[in-house]
Amino acid sequence: MSKDTVKGNDRPNVIFFFSDQQRWDTVGTYGQELDVTPNLDRMAEEGVKFEYAFTPQPVCGPARSVLQTGKYATETGCYRNNIALPQDEKTIAHWFSEAGYEVGYIGKWHLASTGGHSNEDIGPRVDHQTEPIPLEWRGGWKDHWLASDILEFTSHSYDGHMFNGEMERVEFPEDRYRVDCVTDYALNYLRDREGEREPLFLFLSYIEPHHQNDHDRYEGPRGSEERFGDFPVPGDLRETEEEGDWPENYPDYLGCCHSLDENLGRLMDELERQDMAEDTVVVYTSDHGSHFKTRNEEYKRSPHEASIRVPLIVSGPGFRGGETVSELTSLIDLPPTLLRLADLEVPAYMRGRPLQETLGSGPERPREEIFTQISESEVGRGLRTHRWKYSVHAPEKDGRLDAGSDRYQEEYLYDLEEDPHERNNLVADPAYEEIRESLRERLKERMAGAGEEVPHIDPRGGGK
Secondary structure, eight states: OOOOOOSSSSSOEEEEEEESSOOGGGSGGGTOOSSSOHHHHHHHHHSEEEEEEEOSSSSHHHHHHHHHHSSOHHHHTOOSSSOOOOTTOOOHHHHHHHTTOEEEEEEEOOOSOBOSOOSSOOOSOBOOSSSOOOGGGSTTOOSEEEEETTGGGSEETTEEEEEETTSOEEEOOTTOOHHHHHHHHHHHHHHHTTTOOSOEEEEEEOOTTSOBTTTTBOOOOTTHHHHHSSOOOOGGGTTOTTTOSHHHHHHHHHHHHHHHHHHHHHHHHHHHHTTOGGGEEEEEEESOOOOTTSSSSSSSOSSSHHHHEEOEEEEBTTBOSOEEEEEEEEGGGHHHHHHHHTTOOOOTTOOSOOGGGGSTTOOSSOOOOEEEEEOSSOOEEEEEOSSEEEEEEOTTSOTTTOSOOSEEEEEEEEETTTOTTOOOOOTTOGGGHHHHHHHHHHHHHHHHHTTOOOOEEESOOOOO
16 A cells, blocks of 8 residues: 655545446446546546445445445435434544544435335434435534535436525526536635645535436436447447337436546646645545346346446545556445544444555455345345355335345346346356355355344245
8 A cells, every 4th residue: 555645734635526326337447438537537547446346235325324324224224215314323524523624515415304104213204305404414514515415306407406504505507517516616615725724524425427306317418419329338238228218318327427527627626726636535436326227117226237336446645556456345345444544443333344455465355245235126135246146135025114124035146257247147047056055145144244133045036
């Protein structure tokens, strides 16, 4: 690991650049053939790229709860959307504030509302989906705040608003693309605090390339269809035109990703202008991906690569040199990674590992698999190893009402070496019985390690 020193402050600034619903293969350094992400590709060349990064929960709110706390979504109770993060959870914002950082949050929050039916104890009902979020529901982001709980409910691609720390409505400038607006606010914040010596942690949370809910389509900046209309079809989407809606949406999806990249470039330029670049760690990742309705009736909420694999690139002090890490990594690793940046002790309850330990020669004991929890579409659990994808679900449970189950049934088994696009489900093939048995026991161990009861898994089933 690089032994960079940080000018001025003993600890680096941190900027977390967070997209929503972005597949890993939209990024050039992960194989995208079109010129969609030149700034992010440059960031990978200068920093560290994590080749195999995954979300532990391919749904917006649960994934965000993981990033804020370092716990699995079932541990915080945020097992599905529309469950607020409990006020007694200690977040990365709390940790950094206690360490003397100024903490700021701009964009989509999605952890301040609780509603709907559930068989679980989901706490008091609160609704800030389209309203200002009081300080006590902001997860400790106390110094600068400009956000909406569900940004896709308070805005569209070229209109909308968020709410500031005083709970005042802040309108987007007329006819300005949403990604540009969110970045404008971030740049204004950085300029207003120019010259401040207190270290900064800014969490910058975009909605793009998430589909626009009330239009049920992806909305890139104008000209996206012309610019990216001649796109190479990702392997998992080929020959699925009748199932998914990607043929009409993918150009706009790539347009969203390109806009994010352009605005990453604007942010990096501002850091250079303020002489902050050498002192700042920038993390770029997403909460989950999108399968464009090819695996179920919506865009994610499945254990397939298109849903769970995300880009993850980090640059700055301690993360330099153009290294590519091939270890399996998870978003749950990011909270301990961030705490390590600030020289903070990682609490035992955090389930991930600091990614600093994967750099250079790597860990003494490489991670053999990553663990995922699936909600809303089903109650599911899964493992992703370098070779295998294995998942189970609970047919008697409801993914919106139930957080877990004491009994599951095998649903998917894919050989990712032979079948990287997950077309041939081997879960009912007797030739793979020993593989399934091994993965079944490993999955039980990971569920126990996430604080879940060890379930019974019925070795039968199958899906698409």
